[in-house]
Amino acid sequence: MTARGFLSDNASGVHPVALAALAAANEGHVPSYGADPITTRLGERARDLFGPDASIFPVFNGTGANVVAVQALLQRWDAAVATAESHMVNDESTAPQLIGGFPILTAGSVAGRTTPELLAPLFDAYDGSVHHARPAAISLAQSTELGTTYTAAQLAGIGAFARARGARLHLDGARLANAAARLGTGLRALTTDAGADVVSFGGTKNGLLLGDAVIVLDPALADPVARLRKASGQLASKMRFVSAQLLALLEDDLWHRNAAHANAAADLLVARLRPLGLEPAYPVEANAVFIPVPAPALAQVITDAPVLAWDATTVRAVASFDTTEEDVDALVATLARHLGR
Numbered sequence: 001m002t003a004r005g006f007l008s009d010n011a012s013g014v015h016p017v018a019l020a021a022l023a024a025a026n027e028g029h030v031p032s033y034g035a036d037p038i039t040t041r042l043g044e045r046a047r048d049l050f051g052p053d054a055s056i057f058p059v060f061n062g063t064g065a066n067v068v069a070v071q072a073l074l075q076r077w078d079a080a081v082a083t084a085e086s087h088m089v090n091d092e093s094t095a096p097q098l099i100g101g102f103p104i105l106t107a108g109s110v111a112g113r114t115t116p117e118l119l120a121p122l123f124d125a126y127d128g129s130v131h132h133a134r135p136a137a138i139s140l141a142q143s144t145e146l147g148t149t150y151t152a153a154q155l156a157g158i159g160a161f162a163r164a165r166g167a168r169l170h171l172d173g174a175r176l177a178n179a180a181a182r183l184g185t186g187l188r189a190l191t192t193d194a195g196a197d198v199v200s201f202g203g204t205k206n207g208l209l210l211g212d213a214v215i216v217l218d219p220a221l222a223d224p225v226a227r228l229r230k231a232s233g234q235l236a237s238k239m240r241f242v243s244a245q246l247l248a249l250l251e252d253d254l255w256h257r258n259a260a261h262a263n264a265a266a267d268l269l270v271a272r273l274r275p276l277g278l279e280p281a282y283p284v285e286a287n288a289v290f291i292p293v294p295a296p297a298l299a300q301v302i303t304d305a306p307v308l309a310w311d312a313t314t315v316r317a318v319a320s321f322d323t324t325e326e327d328v329d330a331l332v333a334t335l336a337r338h339l340g341r
């Protein structure tokens with residue numbers, strides 16, 4: 001078994017509340033494909049958190065959520081826009097093109113975040129020609145791949161820019177819970193109120209066995225998303241088992257407690273690294289810490305420490321809902337040993 005640590009918040013186990021929800025959902029028989037009481041209750045809870053027009057569509061994973069969500073925003077001749085660091089560009093393989101049928105155009109960014117000013121040149125360059133894909137949906141990661149977050153005001157500014165350019169806004173919220181916990185906001189403030197049309201909501205990275213969701217905020221997109229979910233192979237027949245976990249996460253604010261714990265563990269890691277002279281490469285605004293490591297030491301560090309090599313001189317450490325102080329101390333000790341600090 002791999003040592004406990006910081007490879008990813010996907011590497012952690014399952015929260016006991018999610019496991020209990022799965023066991024409870026295993027009683028008796030219920031209708032399939034979401035026509036069950038648990039999925040119905042999940043829909044009610046989604047409206048509580050995201051607004052009265054919201055609808056939620058459980059899926060198996062984040063790639064599926066992103067492809068279904070963005071595909072619903074585009075015509076066949078359109079393109080999505082994302083930053084060069086984004087998961088959509090780097091870590092979805094060819095799923096956007098193969099399953100979604102859409103290209104991705106890359107916009108400028110600073111520390112993982114884009115702005116209307118950085119997006120404008122890409123939209124300005126589109127000349128309406130049939131030879132070029134139309135930029136028609138902006139996809140933002142919240143938190144970003146570099147561990148930074150967009151404030152509600154920043155998101156609202158990009159939402160307003162999108163509407164002014166005739167585009168739609170998608171939030172890749174694999175770590176939306178971490179962003180909301182860090183910023184001290186509810187989920188609605190960073191999604192519905194910011195002008196998002198559709199959200200990919202992460203559960204797996206926040207303590208679930210499996211399961212993410214597409215949350216539709218524009219009611220006109222609900223039927224397209226329902227159909228695309230089926231066509232993309234993301235419709236679970238025994239959906240109650242995915243819905244039960246998501247409901248457990250969203251009820252009683254477990255999503256917030258888990259995310260806040262992971263964020264606090266990341267903060268503790270930063271505090272323990274600073275006496276060693278190690279300052280994060282990017283602002284720590286969620287649960288990811290990017291740690292500079294001299295290139296000659298990188299291979300040995302990633303061999304001995306449960307962290308991910310991000311580039312030739314940086315490792316990424318991601319805290320989870322169950323990260324302990326002992327986990328933090330073990331990582332710091334390993335880094336100190338290999339870096340001679």
